[in-house]
Amino acid sequence: METYEAGSEADFERLYRNTYHRILxxxxxxxxxxxxxxxxxxxxFERAYRSWNSWRPDAPVEAWLHRIAINVAISDRRHQGIRQAGEIIRRLGRPEPGPDPASVAEHSDMLAAMKKLPPKQAAALVLRHYHGYSNREIAAALGVPEQTVASRLGAARKHLQAVLGR
Amino acid sequence: MSDLDRELESELHRALDPLSAAPLPPRRLARTHMPARTVLGGAGAALGLKILSGVAVAAAAVTVAGAATTGSLNPTVWGQQVTQQVASCKAQLADGQHGIGDCVSTFANQHGQAVASSARQHGNGNGNGKDKTNNGNGNGSGNGNGSDKSKSHSPKDPTTTTPPTVEIEPTDPSSHGPVHVTPGP
Structure with missing residues (x-):
């Protein structure tokens, strides 16, 4: 397991290289x-860098990064509605742009359904089923009780089943 | 593990594993700007800025109003001149005569023309910016107090206590003869 020293510039660079794709x-x-x-x-990573001096290795550093990432995503989702309204106004009278080629490969019904979940439920699903975290690790990463994680996972599954018709 | 869970894992790996093969982008450097709220401290920042802006605007308004009204940045100077002129006009009235308005008005007109002329000489009259010859500051207020560097005043000299005065242009004495006030009914 990799170890990191808080405040070390070189260690933060290494952290970035090791975890960027998983956070993405x-x-x-x-x-x-x-x-x-x-x-x-x-x-x-900008936010993490600003707090890097005060980071304490109480929990795995990746869990800390995930917590920051989920907060960033929640913030982004809050502003998404405003941006969408702006884009619709800008596009008025113009044809709908085609799908982004870079995202075509990632497209799936499952992923599309996950994007419609509340962000905290989607985060619990991806940490559990993609990154392989246990419920306890997810709870530690998100700073919530383990029971809350179980509840979120249950609600997310129920929602996906309804959306995907399974 | 349910079918849904297995399908979920399979789909997530199919969609997200290719991300790992993508090249690592350079890390975006943290922004180094320091927001005003950090410098001044939370809600106090907004309030502080508003107060400072208000004080600045009020000070500017008082300065401009004073200059526009008196023709001098020092209202005391112009006030003293008017007082003296009023006394002079009263003294010129013959017994039984009333009204010094024309007399005072003439003085005021002379003063206005003198200030405007002085301002033009110092590049202050039309707000056109710096006059290369006189280094006027172009403040557009016509106050005749341009920052003419060629002047001999030395603002750093602490002994200089004389208030700023307005230089009245020399006028033709013949065009300003004695005041004739027609007697009222």
Whole structure:
């Protein structure tokens, strides 16, 4: 297991290299598209860098990063409605743009359904079923009781079943 | 593990694993700007800025109003001149005569023309910015107090206590003869 020293510039660079893609993976399931996920990932590491001096290795550093990333994604989702309204106004009278080629490969009904989940439920699903965290680890990462994690996972599954018709 | 869970894992790996193969983008450097609220402290920042803006605007308004009204940045100077002129006009009235309005008005007109002329010389009259010859500051208020660097005043000299005065242009004495006031009914 990698170890890091708080405040070390070199260690933060190493942390970035080791965890960027995993953080991006979490964000892709929570925000609307790949570009937004990349932007949120960069925002996550910016925020983490600002707090890097005060980081304490009480919990795994990746869990700490995930917590920041989920907060960034939640913030992004809050502003998404405003941005969408602006884009609709800008596009008035113009044809709908085609799908982003970079996101076509990632498209799936499951992923599309996950993006419609409340962000905290989507985060619990991806941490559990993609990153392989236990409920306890998810609870520690998100700073919530383990029972809350179980509840979120249950609600998310129920929602997906309804949306996917399974 | 339910079918849904298995399908969920399978779909997530199919969609997200290719992300790991993508090249690592350079890390965006943290923004170094420091917001005003950090410098001044939360809600106090907004309030502080508003107060400072208000004070600045009020000070500017008082300065401009004073200059526009008196022709001098020092209202005391112009006030003293008017007082003296009023006394002079009264003294010129013959017994039984009334009204010094024309007399005072003439003085005021002379003063206005003198100030405007002085302001033009110092580049202050039309707000056109710096006059290369006189270094006027172009403040557009016509107050005749341009920052002419060629002047001999030395603002750093602490012994200089004389208030600023307005230089009245020399006028042709013949055009300003004695005041004739027609007697009222």
């Amino acid at each position: 993976g979490t964000l892709v399931t929570m925000v609307r598209d790949r570009a937004t996920a990349e932007d949120c990932a960069q925002e996550t």
